[in-house]
Every structure is written in structure tokens, then in C-alpha cells.
Amino acid sequence: MSAKPARPRAGATPAAGAGRPPEAAVVTDIRAIRERARKHIEDGAITDSYTADRGTVIKLLNEALATEIVCVLRYKRHYFMASGLMADAVKAEFLEHANQEQAHADRIAERIVQLGGEPDLNPDVLSSRAHAEYVEGSDLRDMVKEDLVAERIAIDSYRAIIDYLGDRDTTTKRMMEDILAQEEEHADELADLLDGWTGG
Numbered sequence: 001m002s003a004k005p006a007r008p009r010a011g012a013t014p015a016a017g018a019g020r021p022p023e024a025a026v027v028t029d030i031r032a033i034r035e036r037a038r039k040h041i042e043d044g045a046i047t048d049s050y051t052a053d054r055g056t057v058i059k060l061l062n063e064a065l066a067t068e069i070v071c072v073l074r075y076k077r078h079y080f081m082a083s084g085l086m087a088d089a090v091k092a093e094f095l096e097h098a099n100q101e102q103a104h105a106d107r108i109a110e111r112i113v114q115l116g117g118e119p120d121l122n123p124d125v126l127s128s129r130a131h132a133e134y135v136e137g138s139d140l141r142d143m144v145k146e147d148l149v150a151e152r153i154a155i156d157s158y159r160a161i162i163d164y165l166g167d168r169d170t171t172t173k174r175m176m177e178d179i180l181a182q183e184e185e186h187a188d189e190l191a192d193l194l195d196g197w198t199g200g
């Protein structure tokens with residue numbers, strides 16, 4: 001058992017009042033942060049240290065949301081219409097992708113609300129705002145090809161959004177990076193399907 005006091009710090013001068021936090025400036029900052037947090041409570045998760053242009057971020061996220069919804073609908077259509085030799089294997093892929101795109105849409109919509117915006121789910125304007133297109137495809141192989149095209153469009157546009165966000169909104173950036181990684185997986189799976197195509 002040691003009777004020595006804990007935390008002997010190099011260079012520290014033991015004096016009366018040692019143990020009190022020396023960084024008075026930090027405390028002042030915390031007080032200011034608390035005051036600001038109280039003043040703007042209607043902004044929810046968004047504080048003064050948020051430096052991105054909120055309106056632009058919400059607009060970009062609404063475009064990504066439209067893209068995801070269009071992708072859900074296209075994958076669903078392909079899931080129900082799939083027929084041919086490869087249909088069973090490909091159907092499972094279509095359905096899984098549809099569900100994952102829906103999960104992306106939900107995450108994006110949630111973030112839009114956190115940022116003080118409104119998710120635009122008006123069906124009249126969804127496809128005009130989406131980056132990817134709704135293409136029905138003439139046969140199973142064509143459907144897979146169109147899905148791959150759409151994924152590649154999403155990959156490029158999400159990467160552009162991530163680049164724009166930079167370090168100004170790291171939460172949105174992280175979310176978009178997660179989603180981008182899954183779109184890359186989707187594209188990879190579809191490319192593999194096309195590579196090994198044997199059915200009609």
C-alpha cells in the first residue's frame with residue numbers, strides 16, 4: 001500500500017488550491033456554450049459551431065432522398081417482374097437492395113429533420129429531383145444493367161456531396177460515407193451478376 005498522493009505531475013508546483021482546474025478560460029467557454037445552447041434550443045441538434053450552409057445541405061439531402069426512393073421503386077418493380085432462368089437468384093438481390101435503399105432513405109430523411117428541414121416526399125416531383133432514373137428494363141439482364149447504371153450515378157453524386165460537406169458537417173458526411181459504401185457493394189454485386197450471366 002502506498003501513502004503517496006496520486007498524480008504527481010512533472011513541473012507542477014504544489015500549492016494551496018492545487019487540484020482546482022487551472023484552465024479558467026475553458027470554464028468561461030463552457031459557460032458561453034451553455035448559454036448559446038439555451039438561447040437557440042429551437043434549433044435542436046444544430047448549434048453555433050455548425051458551419052455548413054444548412055439550406056444547401058438540406059437541398060442536397062433532399063436530392064439524395066429522392067434518389068433513394070426512386071431506387072426503392074425501381075428495385076421493387078424489378079423484383080416483382082423478374083422472370084427467366086436466373087430469376088430466383090436475382091430476385092433475392094433486388095429485394096435486398098430495395099430494403100437497403102429504403103433504410104438509406106429513412107436515415108437521410110431523419111437527418112434532414114435534425115437539420116431543421118423537411119423531407120420532400122412529394123411523389124409529383126420525386127423523379128425530377130432524383131439523380132438516378134426509374135427505368136423498367138426490358139428483360140432480367142436489362143434490369144440488372146439499369147440498376148448498375150443507377151448505382152454508379154448514386155456513387156458519383158454521393159461522392160460529390162461528401163466532398164462538398166468536407167469538415168463542415170461531419171455527421172452528415174459520415175452518414176453519406178456509410179451509404180456510399182453500401183452503394184458500392186450494390187454496384188459490385190450487380191457487376192458480378194452481369195459477369196456470370198447465363199440466363200435469358
Ligand SMILES: [Fe+2]
Pocket residue numbers: 068071100101104105179183
Ligand atoms: Fe441507397
Ligand SMILES: [Fe+2]
Pocket residue numbers: 071097101151154182183186
Ligand atoms: Fe444502392
